[in-house]
Amino acid sequence: MLTPNVIDISEQCSTANFSKLKSEGVKSVVIRLGVGNVQDKRAVEFIKNAQEAGLIVHGYHEYQEGVENQIYWSIQNAHKLGLSNNAYYFLKVRSNKNIEDVFRPFYRNWKMNRWNVGLYASVTEFNNFNSDEFERNDIYKWAIKTDDQSIEKMNLLNIGFQNGLGNDVDVSGKLIQPIEDRQLTETDPNKEYQVSSGAFVGFDYSTTSIQGGKFLVASPDGINKIPKLGPDGSFMFNRDDGERILKLIGAEFVPKIRINKNTLLKAPADYSDGVFYEKVFLDSFQIKSIQGKLGILTTKVIVDDNHCYARQQLEVVDSKKPVTLMRNGRDNVWDDWNYLFGDEENARSD
Incomplete structure (x- = not known):
């Protein structure tokens, strides 16, 4: 019989005795931080009480279809609530859209903000995803337990709800390990190299928190060097980049209401x-x-x-x-x- 060692919780749970849960074998908690662009009403309270009880705190964001700028908002909200670097940040999706397409920009941006990233979905949906991409980017798979044999490939299993609490089993054991807040290392060994404001595009070391070797970077201010090539091989464009590209290829940019x-x-x-x-x-x-x-x-x-x-x-x-x-x-x-x-x-x- 599977014994829960992780719980998930949102404002829908009226009460939670975190100290009692810890004495029963629970080691970490995944707290809903927000829905769409609205912070969970009890997120602050739950984070405080869980930490005081000695539980490891992770978070999740619930995607709401039709709400714009959710990625930017979810990042701000998680920072505001104090979600630790290297904690796990999960996306819970209820949408008629392709969940993989909804999730992809979230995990790219969350990883750049130094969180480990996971997705809550059904086993069937995970089986239809690009498994190579998920494995390559260390995506943590959180699924509802079913009779499907492929649950062995899941990292976290939800085995039921009791009194508004989700009971989960951390199969991999990563969620119950202490969170190590690794300090940033020097990412720009040739920082004395001068770049021209708004003109430099080339391969160089990033001055941002994104670590690694040389990136394809641009410098909008002549000081910072911003990566333009993502860790998964994708190009990272902002709104202005997109409009410039459309003009270059002769397309007309029409704002959509x-x-x-x-x-x-x-x-x-x-x-x-x-x-x-x-x-x-x-x-x-x-x-x-x-x-x-x-x-x-x-x-x-x-x-x-x-x-x-x-x-x-x-x-x-x-x-x-x-x-x-x-x-x-x-x-x-x-x-x-x-x-x-x-x-x-x-x-x-x-």
Whole structure:
């Protein structure tokens, strides 16, 4: 009979006696850190109580379809909650999309932030994945126990739930080992080499936390050397890179307006560098409009010196007269909306 030595937990569990669990043989806990772009309500409490009980803490993020910038948000959230370097960070996916395609950009970015990475999926889904890619990148497989013989290839098995706690068996034993926070080593042995701001692209040592030999790097500021070639052989592009490439091949970049029902919950820091267009409903922003209920939200974002600066413009599109409002924001706080032009009586912010 399998004996659980790991538990997983989220805000759906009302109570948890971590000291009692440890006395019963549990050695580590996997705590849900967030869903989409919303932090788990009890993540802070669970992390604190688990650490005080002497349990090893890992985390997981629950993917929510239709929410943008989840990768960037999940990284910020995990850092904010203090998920240790070299702890395991799992992605739990409930989506009609190809789970492998959803997971791939998460694990690339999480590994670059010095976490070990895992995926929660069914045994059947794991069997359909590119096993070579998973093995090459040390992806930790967390699956629900079934009668399928291939469960031997899984690293962590969920064997059931009790009182809101997931009972798991760490087959490989890696989750119950103390987390070693390895210090960064020197990654730039020729750091005196001068590069030109915004012009240097070539093979050199990275000045970031990504370790290894020489990378294909670029230097946007003449100081830092940013890797452009990923550890799995993929090229790493930001939004500006993508737009430049489209222009080079003669393609036209057309911003897509996305429907996002969670826009109200998004702080400036939940966006990345770039311009975003979203379809929104005015009542979500507590804005009264006699003639209109629908708007286009344009968000322009600049990330600089560890701060996120944003400007939002909200245009009411179903009113008889043009109505536009605007606000600024920084990091996690938005300023009040300012009326720009149109029928002021038909668009006022509460």
